[in-house]
Amino acid sequence: MSRFVDRVTIHVAAGNGGHGCSSVHREKFKPLGGPDGGDGGNGGGVRLVVDPQVHTLLDFHFRPHAKAGNGRPGQGGNRDGATGEDLVLKVPDGTVVLDADGRILADLVGDGTTFEAAQGGRGGLGNAALASKARKAPGFALLGEEGQARDLVLELKSVADVGLVGFPSAGKSSLVSVLSAAKPKIADYPFTTLVPNLGVVQTEGEVFTIADVPGLIPGASTGRGLGLEFLRHLERCAVLAHVVDCATLEPGRDPISDIDALEAELAAYQPALTADHGLGDLAERPRVVILNKIDVPDAADLADLVEAEVAERGWPVHRISAVSHEGLRELTFALARMVRDYREQHPKPQARRPVIRPKAVDDAGFxxxxxxxxxxxxxxxxxxxxxxxxxxxxxxxxxxxxxxxxxxxxxxxxxxxxxxxxxxxxxxxxxxxxxxxxxxxxxxxxxxxxxxxxxxxDRSDRIGAAERKEARRLRRGLHEDEFDEDQS
Known part of the structure; x- marks a missing residue:
């Protein structure tokens, strides 16, 4: 069974640049051939590229170290060294790149989006490139630079149109399994779902994705339970659907209290990518309330009691049963309309243009x-x-x-x-x-x-043997003739 990994730490290292070559051209009858040392090749870089065929960070969990190729050194005869091979790492859509201190470096959304994780070192210049009017035959070359090496944290935030929010065992996985072709694990104990499950829902003229994420409990915004492991995957969802268990037998729980607890956690959570995805806070996303398990007689009666109170909040309410499929058709079309309305109000973001920051006129460079x-x-x-x-x-x-x-x-x-x-x-x-x-x-x-x-x-501060001998004679207070007699 494949594992779903949504957070890893990787160690990336770019290739080192090759050393330049110090060489002088030698040929019969040409004693002054001049410098002909070639330049070293640049080291390869490490790049992260979004691939739609990759859905998890599992590969990086088992192979966290990534190293690009080194540049080759230059050679005589004006032969430059070969450039190191770049290393391309494929990541899922929705990957966020952070440094070791937790600062966001990149938000990789969209097929082909690229981030340079580590820059390769420059190759050193050979003595042929260092020759000048005053230094016609340099006897040295420049060394290659070391490639950039650093630790990065990759965090996957699921890209889905609809996110299912609910307590453990509320029926979210069952709902995804009947609305799409996804086959999540379903059981009758809490926290059966430990990883997000994505499903594709098709209606007449509309296709959208729905995410089933681990169950939410009070205190999740502060890390309780699965905590942030759950909430992180809701940041990119355009529509949030409250899945409420109307057949629960737990004391102190009812549909209204469940919804209030869920809303409190959503309001307390602060998405890290608000400025990037443009969806706003979780508390401002469109809502829909799904009263589940109405195939149970007591649950149907409870749904009748709370439906009007939920509707007063201005949220659409749907009564369904994932077991008997009651109300699923109406729910599917309602979700499709909400997703379509969102897409019309929020068109796909255009590709970001490169930002060129010219050097300041008073910048000395050091x-x-x-x-x-x-x-x-x-x-x-x-x-x-x-x-x-x-x-x-x-x-x-x-x-x-x-x-x-x-x-x-x-x-x-x-x-x-x-x-x-x-x-x-x-x-x-x-x-x-x-x-x-x-x-x-x-x-x-x-x-x-x-x-x-x-x-x-050429100057040297080292004291020679003659100077040390003279200093010793002066310390002893001997004259030159006395010193010679003493030595004889």
Missing amino acids: TVIADPASPGGFIVRGTRPERWIAQTQFDNDEAVGYLADRLNRLGVEDELVRQGAEPGAPVTIGAVTFDWEPTTPMGDEVPVTGRGTDIRL
Whole structure:
């Protein structure tokens, strides 16, 4: 028997970008062939796509980890690396995507609706793409970026036109089974229905879907019983139908009190997607009251007593029996009319247009703040600086010099000076912390030395053996001639 899963946590990871290649063209009689290192390929992304053939999140329950393909590294001869393969995950219609903190990222409704769950990393540039007028033969390449990885919560909210609301064992599953071809589990004990059941109802000229969801009890809006597991599936229903058990023998229960209890829970529940689906609060949806089990003599008498009181509230009332099929034809056509009226008043939403937000003219692309964990230190934040740090080979002096040039052109050094950074101040960008040296000349006009080196980084603060020997002699207070005699 297949399981219905409507809430899962998945771990998605996009592919890493391939590293760029540092290569020099070599050919007989061509000693200066120039750089020919290719770029690395971009990593594959992870996308969620609505598929009408998928009806549950069961696959993600058993396989919660999803990883896209990595980009291939570049090669010599100007050969770029292959792009990583994208990973497409098919989800049911009505899936809501949330982040780990519970914020809604996407509401996937409609066949083919797509959401980019994780973005693939960019491939690193090869030294052929890094060549410039001042740096004709770069001895380095850029590293590929890591792909985005995050945890997402997928929550399925059933897409149905009519939602059946009622206490446990009110006959909702039986009603769905006789109105449609759905075959839900039916038994004579409470909470037989543990998962939503969808059925398709066909009338003359109208087709609509009806949802049978787990039974509701007082306190469901606060999580009692099946609680939110029930109410979540009513958010998208255009019409709510109260299914009332007129043959119940439980003390303290009658059709009017059942309806009042159901209305109290619907009013207390706050749908998370009110702004997205445009249906408004549950308390404002069209209502219909279904008095069920009138094939029982006592139930028919009770229905006669309460029918007029329910009608005073302005809601249509239908007396039915799911066992004897009494009143089902009239109910079916009434529901079809309510659904048709709703569809005429609420046409299908148009596809959302992409929103383009231009960059602000005063946006520098980065921010510099004081480091609270390091007195006198600073933290540089920004998409481009952090990406450049991740792409740099710090064991290559020329690559470090190229990074310094990029940060200087972006204005990071000027901002550090403006905020009063002192020489040697620790500056953190991304996962790297370095000592800031404002006296280091930056810019492409600085002559470049051999491949993989940078004249600006040739200085070393390490004390040599001769300097240590001289310092030891001075500490001992010896003159040069005395020191030589002592050594002899």
